[in-house]
Amino acid sequence: MAFTTSPTGTPLSPTPRTRLARMKERGSDNRDDLYEVLDTGLICYLGVVVDGAPMVLPTGYGRDGDTLYLHGSTGARSLRAAQEADVCVTVTHVDGIVLARSAIHHSVNYRSAVIYGRARLVTDEEERLTGLRVLTEQLAPGQWDYARRPNRKELAKTAVLALPLDEASVKIRRGDPIDDDEDYELPVWAGVLPLVTQWGTPVPDAALREGIDVPVHIGGRR
Amino acid sequence: MAFTTSPTGTPLSPTPRTRLARMKERGSDNRDDLYEVLDTGLICYLGVVVDGAPMVLPTGYGRDGDTLYLHGSTGARSLRAAQEADVCVTVTHVDGIVLARSAIHHSVNYRSAVIYGRARLVTDEEERLTGLRVLTEQLAPGQWDYARRPNRKELAKTAVLALPLDEASVKIRRGDPIDDDEDYELPVWAGVLPLVTQWGTPVPDAALREGIDVPVHIGGRR
Numbered sequence: 001m002a003f004t005t006s007p008t009g010t011p012l013s014p015t016p017r018t019r020l021a022r023m024k025e026r027g028s029d030n031r032d033d034l035y036e037v038l039d040t041g042l043i044c045y046l047g048v049v050v051d052g053a054p055m056v057l058p059t060g061y062g063r064d065g066d067t068l069y070l071h072g073s074t075g076a077r078s079l080r081a082a083q084e085a086d087v088c089v090t091v092t093h094v095d096g097i098v099l100a101r102s103a104i105h106h107s108v109n110y111r112s113a114v115i116y117g118r119a120r121l122v123t124d125e126e127e128r129l130t131g132l133r134v135l136t137e138q139l140a141p142g143q144w145d146y147a148r149r150p151n152r153k154e155l156a157k158t159a160v161l162a163l164p165l166d167e168a169s170v171k172i173r174r175g176d177p178i179d180d181d182e183d184y185e186l187p188v189w190a191g192v193l194p195l196v197t198q199w200g201t202p203v204p205d206a207a208l209r210e211g212i213d214v215p216v217h218i219g220g221r222r
Numbered sequence: 223m224a225f226t227t228s229p230t231g232t233p234l235s236p237t238p239r240t241r242l243a244r245m246k247e248r249g250s251d252n253r254d255d256l257y258e259v260l261d262t263g264l265i266c267y268l269g270v271v272v273d274g275a276p277m278v279l280p281t282g283y284g285r286d287g288d289t290l291y292l293h294g295s296t297g298a299r300s301l302r303a304a305q306e307a308d309v310c311v312t313v314t315h316v317d318g319i320v321l322a323r324s325a326i327h328h329s330v331n332y333r334s335a336v337i338y339g340r341a342r343l344v345t346d347e348e349e350r351l352t353g354l355r356v357l358t359e360q361l362a363p364g365q366w367d368y369a370r371r372p373n374r375k376e377l378a379k380t381a382v383l384a385l386p387l388d389e390a391s392v393k394i395r396r397g398d399p400i401d402d403d404e405d406y407e408l409p410v411w412a413g414v415l416p417l418v419t420q421w422g423t424p425v426p427d428a429a430l431r432e433g434i435d436v437p438v439h440i441g442g443r444r
Contacts, residue, residue, distance in 0.1 A: 106362055
């Protein structure tokens with residue numbers, strides 16, 4: 001199953017385009033799964049239509065309750081195309097490669113969220129700051145209170161878009177390959193090769209002033 | 223810069239939608255960079271237009287020369303929407319989080335390829351097998367020769383699409399944050415937090431026959 005929402009905290013309920021046509025067992029109607037996929041991601045893939053053709057661009061995002069925020073330079077083509085237009089935002093985590101006994105049943109263990117909706121240009125200054133805060137915190141938790149906040153000039157050059165988490169689908173695949181019955185006898189190894197993503201050691205800016213240590217919220221990030 | 227191609231091996235040269243409007247220094251016109259981004263990825267984000275609205279779905283892919291292959295069940299909505307239609311395929315690697323002294327200059331170190339074009343439904347049986355081979359090998363190198371190959375029934379249920387690497391843009395960001403001149407004096411740590419992706423230890427299928435060891439092409443994958 002896949003899903004749309006009503007009030008916060010309620011299960012996602014489907015619309016025609018979020019209802020899974022296939023592999024229904026991979027859908028989740030749990031709103032917490034949607035939050036988990038979004039909150040543990042770093043970038044999303046923003047889909048817009050430009051001159052009738054699709055354009056998919058990787059970009060940052062952040063979530064505040066049931067609103068997803070995107071931002072960009074007021075001059076950016078993708079942001080202009082997304083403004084007050086239908087968009088699709090997709091976030092996916094790849095957790096491992098599923099190695100089956102037959103080529104066709106190879107797959108990926110993943111957690112994925114797809115959100116559809118109209119992207120509203122945020123004009124309220126307080127909401128714009130909320131958007132920029134959650135965008136910054138998504139990429140780098142703790143940095144909104146640590147780094148210099150945006151000034152007037154920067155705010156004037158930045159467009160913030162809001163997308164409600166009203167129409168969303170969540171798909172999750174976990175575990176073993178699913179092979180055809182007769183293939184389980186084949187002398188072929190099958191299983192999952194996990195993909196592990198970790199933070200490395202922080203690399204200081206070449207121009208870093210002396211005597212500034214890596215803060216715990218960066219060096220201790222898990 | 224960003225880019226389109228002519229013959230294999232030549233630099234990518236721009237079209238209006240692949241020419242970078244901003245951050246031109248992040249573009250690469252090197253076709254080898256395009257190959258590198260594609261060849262080291264696991265999934266792509268396929269953008270299609272359905273009823274005038276964008277849809278972005280994560281999916282597998284593979285490359286043979288200057289052709290990208292996609293596949294899916296003949297019943298899959300996204301595949302039907304992509305068939306003989308304009309699509310956009312995006313592959314991105316996130317290499318690290320760029321921590322600047324100001325919130326607005328936070329960024330991501332990444333390598334990204336965006337490909338535009340019309341997806342052709344492959345009908346030639348030999349080319350269909352080539353597509354499925356490179357798709358399998360992209361996800362799991364060595365498996366095309368190791369696992370059972372697709373049979374007639376499986377082939378009949380599988381659609382293979384081909385997208386030429388004719389119109390593509392490559393963007394790469396590496397290195398330190400770029401802060402405003404006056405911010406370099408701030409007592410704020412700045413630099414890059416690398417994101418490292420590694421293969422974990424293979425997890426055997428619960429139904430694996432006894433006595434089948436993990437092959438080197440899986441267990442030794444780097």
